[in-house]
Amino acid sequence: MNVLRRTLLACALAAPVAFGVALAAESGDGAGFLWADAPWRFEFPRDHASHPAFRTEWWYYTGHLASNARHFGYQLTLFRVGLDRGRRAGESAWAPHTMMFAHLALTDEASQRFTFAERTSRVALDLAGADSTRERVWIGDWSAWLDADGTTQRLHARDAFALDLALRPAKPPAIHGRDGVSRKGPGLGHTSHYYSLTRLNTSGTLVVGDDTLDVRGLSWMDHEFGSGALAPNQRGWDWFSIQLDDGRELMLYVLRLADGGVEPLSSGTLVERDGRTRPLALRDFSVRALSSWTSPASGGRYPSGWRVAAPALGLDLTLEPTVRDQELRTGAGHGIVYWEGSVRVRDAARGGRPVGRGYVELTGYAGPLPGL
Numbered sequence: 089m090n091v092l093r094r095t096l097l098a099c100a101l102a103a104p105v106a107f108g109v110a111l112a113a114e115s116g117d118g119a120g121f122l123w124a125d126a127p128w129r130f131e132f133p134r135d136h137a138s139h140p141a142f143r144t145e146w147w148y149y150t151g152h153l154a155s156n157a158r159h160f161g162y163q164l165t166l167f168r169v170g171l172d173r174g175r176r177a178g179e180s181a182w183a184p185h186t187m188m189f190a191h192l193a194l195t196d197e198a199s200q201r202f203t204f205a206e207r208t209s210r211v212a213l214d215l216a217g218a219d220s221t222r223e224r225v226w227i228g229d230w231s232a233w234l235d236a237d238g239t240t241q242r243l244h245a246r247d248a249f250a251l252d253l254a255l256r257p258a259k260p261p262a263i264h265g266r267d268g269v270s271r272k273g274p275g276l277g278h279t280s281h282y283y284s285l286t287r288l289n290t291s292g293t294l295v296v297g298d299d300t301l302d303v304r305g306l307s308w309m310d311h312e313f314g315s316g317a318l319a320p321n322q323r324g325w326d327w328f329s330i331q332l333d334d335g336r337e338l339m340l341y342v343l344r345l346a347d348g349g350v351e352p353l354s355s356g357t358l359v360e361r362d363g364r365t366r367p368l369a370l371r372d373f374s375v376r377a378l379s380s381w382t383s384p385a386s387g388g389r390y391p392s393g394w395r396v397a398a399p400a401l402g403l404d405l406t407l408e409p410t411v412r413d414q415e416l417r418t419g420a421g422h423g424i425v426y427w428e429g430s431v432r433v434r435d436a437a438r439g440g441r442p443v444g445r446g447y448v449e450l451t452g453y454a455g456p457l458p459g460l
Contacts, residue, residue, distance in 0.1 A: 121141065121142055121143040121315040122315060123276060123277050123279065123314070123315055123316060124142060124269060124270075124277075124279045124280045124281050124313065124315060125269060125276060125277065125279050126269070127267035127268055127269060128267070128268030128269060128281045129268060130261065130263055130268055130281075132260075132261060133223065133238050133239075135283070135311070136222075136223035136311065137218075137219055137220055137221060137222050137223050137224075138168060138218035138220045138225070139220070139281075139313045140168075140170060140186070140218075140220055142170070142281075142313045142314055142315050143169065143170045144167070144169050144170070144313065144315065145167070145168045145218065145311075145312065145314075146165060146166065146168070146310070146312055147165070147166045147223075147232050147309070147310075147311050148163075148165045148309065148310040148311070148312075149164045149165070149232065149241075149243060149255070149308070149309050150163045150307065150329065150428075150430075151253075151255075151290055151306060151307030151308060152305045152306055152430060152445045153294060153303040154305055155301035155302060155303045155304075157198075158196075158197075158198055158301065159197040159198070159410075160194060160195060160197065160294065160303070161194070161195035161197070161410060161414075161429065161430025161447070162194050162195070162251060162294075163192065163193040163194075163204075163428055163447075164190070164191075164192050164230070164243055164245055164251070165190060165192075166188065166190045166218075166225045166226075166230070166231075166232055167188065167189040168187075168188055168225070169186065170185065170186050171186060171187060185211070186210070186211040186218075187208070187209070187211070188207075188208070188209050188210070188211060188217065188218070188225075188227050189207070189227075190206065190207045190208075190230050191204065191205075191206050191416060192205045192206070192207075192230065192245050192247055193205075193416060193428065194251075194294075194296070195410055195411050195414055195430050196296065196411075197410045197411065197430075200411050201411070202411050202414045202415075202429070204416045204417075204418075205248060206416075206418045206419075207227045207228060207230060208227075209227050209228070215227075215228065222234060223241075229244065229245070229246055230244070230245040230246075231243070231244050231245070239256065239257055240255065240256050241255040241256075241257075241285070241309060242254055243255065246295075249294065249296050249297075250295040251292065251293070251295070252293050253290055253291070253292035253293075253303075253307070254290070254291055254292055255285075255288035255289070255290050255307045255309065256288060256289045257287070257288050257289075258288070258289055259285070259286060259287050259359065259362075259363040260363050261283040261284065262283060262284045262285075262286050262339075262357060262359045262363070263282075263283045264282045264283060264284065264339065264357050264365075264367075265279075265282060265355075265367070268281055270282040270312075271353055272318065272322075272341075272343060272353060273318065273319035273322060273343070273351060274353070275319070276316075277316030277317065278316050278318070278319050279314055279316060280312045280314035280316070281312065281313055281314060282310070282311075282312040283310075283311055283312075284309060284310050284311075284329075284339060284357075284359075285309040286329070286331065286339070286359045287306065287308075287335075287337060287359075288306065288307040288308065288309060289306065290305045290306060290307045291304045291305075306331055306445065308331065308337075308447065318343070319351070321345050321346050322343050322345060322346075323346045324344045324450070324451045324452020324453065325341055325342060325343050325344060325450075325451055325452070326341070326342045326375065326391070326448065326449070326450055327342075327448065327449040327450075328340040328341070328356075328375070328394075328396065328407070328446060328447075328448055329446055329447045329448075330405070330407075330433055330445075330446040331433075331445050332433070332443055332444040333442075333443050333444050334361070334443070335361035336358060336359060336360060336361055337358075337359040338357075338358055338359070338396075338398070338401075338403070339356050340354075340355075340356035340373060340375065340396070341355065341356065342354045342375055344452060350370065353370075354370045355367065355369055355370060358398075358401060368398065372398060372400060372401075373396065373398040374395075374396070374397045375395070377391030377392075377393065377394055378391075378392075378393035378394060378406070379391070379392050379393045380392055381409075381412045381413070383425075383427075383454065385417060386415060386425045386455075387454065388453045388455070389453060390427050390450050390454075391450065391453075392409055393406070393407065393408050393409065394406065394448070395436060397436075404435070404436045404437040405433055405434065405435065405436055405443070405444075406433075406434045406436045406440065407431040407432070407433055407434075407446060407448065408431055408432045409431050409448075410432060411429065414427055414428060414429025414430070415427045415454070416428060424451075425454040425455070426449065426453075426454070427448070427450040427451075428447065428448070428449045428450075429447065429448060430446070430447055431445070431447065431448050432446075433446050
């Protein structure tokens with residue numbers, strides 16, 4: 089639910105400019121970056137590219153891949169964080185006006201193994217960057233870009249494993265929120281501009297150990313940009329992306345409050361088979377944890393398994409992690425710990441038969457998020 093990832097980025101900053109709700113100018117955050125409160129008219133492929141007028145931005149890819157009987161989940165996330173817009177005009181190529189971060193993860197269902205890696209770089213000397221004229225985002229040889237056909241997304245990354253993937257959208261972008269504004273809290277700045285490519289037919293290669301595998305599957309891409317932060321009383325979130333076998337997709341986010349309650353502006357979007365979107369308010373759905381899992385590494389206690397119901401949509405689902413331990417423990421100057429993992433989706437009302445796949449993101453369970 090990627091506003092939340094804005095906090096992740098905020099905490100990642102080891103920079104002279106603090107990230108958060110600053111003393112606001114009329115239309116921006118006081119440091120030259122725009123709020124995402126004004127209506128936004130999305131245009132594509134333009135809006136696949138970077139938006140440097142906003143402080144934070146991310147391109148978030150998750151998906152499920154198969155090679156014969158082997159099944160995998162993957163995540164590649166590239167974050168851009170603006171530090172000081174004024175320094176862009178400086179003479180030095182090393183002027184720290186923007187930082188880039190990236191997370192890469194692979195879930196191997198057969199071996200029950202979860203592998204993750206991270207990278208951090210300033211935007212300098214072409215070591216990393218995010219193009220504002222076309223979609224091209226990179227840190228070293230980790231990259232995401234839009235192919236010459238204007239629709240196909242391509243991913244490349246190499247670490248403990250490697251992936252080279254082509255992602256072809258089966259539906260147009262799904263715009264979240266109202267008038268191009270996705271709101272996560274009351275007041276100025278608790279907003280973003282947010283869209284998803286919810287059904288990307290995926291093919292390519294995956295290198296795991298000594299094996300080079302031809303893989304096919306289904307991916308999901310989120311792209312979000314803004315300049316605000318979570319509200320002071322928000323302590324974490326549960327975010328769900330669900331791809332149903334009947335051709336629909338469901339995005340939900342539940343923002344958790346410090347007092348144990350839920351942010352009333354938590355919401356979601358249903359994407360119909362033909363690509364039309366239906367906004368969902370908190371009253372339209374429910375999420376209930378079915379069990380829990382405690383990380384032996386961080387001590388964080390996470391929900392593990394969920395009942396997701398949306399009666400008006402005819403949905404009563406259970407979500408089960410494909411691997412219990414899908415916790416990322418990042419440490420490049422920020423120490424953010426969160427759970428992001430692949431899940432199986434079953435029909436709770438019809439005997440638990442498989443009806444789809446999904447990804448879940450959980451934050452704030454392994455201690456408070458820095459910077460909140």
